[in-house]
Amino acid sequence: MKCKDYIVHYTSEENVRVAMALTKNITETARRQHGLSPVACAALGRTMTGALLLAGDYKNREGVTLRIDGKGPLGVIHADAFNSNRVRGYVDNPQLDLPLKANGKLDVGKAVGTDGEVAVTRFTPEKTTYTSQSPLVSGEIAEDLAYYLYTSEQIRSTINLGVLVERDYSIAVSGGFLVQALPGANNDDLAKVEENIRKIGIFTSYVRSHPNGEGMVETIMDGLHYKELFRQPLYWRCTCSLERIENVLLSLRNEDKKELLQDPQVEMTCRYCGAKYVISHDELAALYARKNKAENK
Ligand SMILES: [Zn+2]
Incomplete structure (x- = not known):
């Protein structure tokens, strides 16, 4: 089934925001363009999705650049999201091959390493608005970005990023979600959202059975008064010419x-x-x- 990549942003009266992005075609294009190995593809796919999710100021066509340097064998991961809906990226060592973890999963943390930092730059088409960095926690990208948001931008968040690679190395699933607690969110509502997130289970398994992310945001926001703010297709694009x-x-x-x-x-x-x-x-x-x-x- 052919699925389109897209991003949605939701907000709620309870001061919880959710963004979800599906990026299978983008990650597949990156894989082909750069000749990425499965572990490189997972790391870059997660990072590009993270950059898109962090670019929340869509009214000002915000862009986000992520540079993740964990001193691991993959080298540095670079991802640029532009205009809230376009992304590009590369890794220093696209062909890196590592043994799978004991649980059969790609070892993104080992490829990326943990002895370094993530640097985040926020910008609009007019100007750079912000740049900051934080140390890496696990090299698995999602936790590193959540830690960054907490320590550098004082935003409590849950981030889930996933890339599932098929046996033939094509991309079965790529995407993620970001749940942010805005100032004023109360602990009972946040506990409810946390419980809701647990119902999603493993992100890639959920999207495997719901290829367009059907019901995901509704599950996360269940019990809250929420509405959709923004929905856009996502594209793999570069600024080169x-x-x-x-x-x-x-x-x-x-x-x-x-x-x-x-x-x-x-x-x-x-x-x-x-x-x-x-x-x-x-x-x-x-x-x-x-x-x-x-x-x-
Ligand atoms: Zn280019």
């Missing part, structure tokens, strides 16, 4: 330009999204000639 690549080529030193012109073509791969740009010798020569002409005018 041929024009940006050309600008990089134009900014090189003259000797580097000459060296590139020795080759029949130049291939450049965007680190963030894995997109390949191929520029032929003739196109490159024409690009440099245009620039020289413009400068000599």
